[in-house]
Amino acid sequence: MNSNVVMGILRAIVPGLVGYLVGKGYIPADQGGEVAAAIITLGAAGWSVVTNLENKPAAPATPATPEVKK
16 A cells, blocks of 8 residues: 555544544534544644665664775
8 A cells, every 4th residue: 555545444434433422422522623624634643654664674883884995
């Protein structure tokens, strides 16, 4: 999956979930949009971390420098 797919899923599911929580009284009605935006933003940030850390070796502490011959 790429970031477009993940964000599309979040944009489809989060508003319904937040609407449900507003209807149950867990989230104030006037803050529903802000909560949904925050969830989507955190999801994007989390996905960015996952995709940028996945299967990538750590950088060496000191880069190897080839010796220069004169």
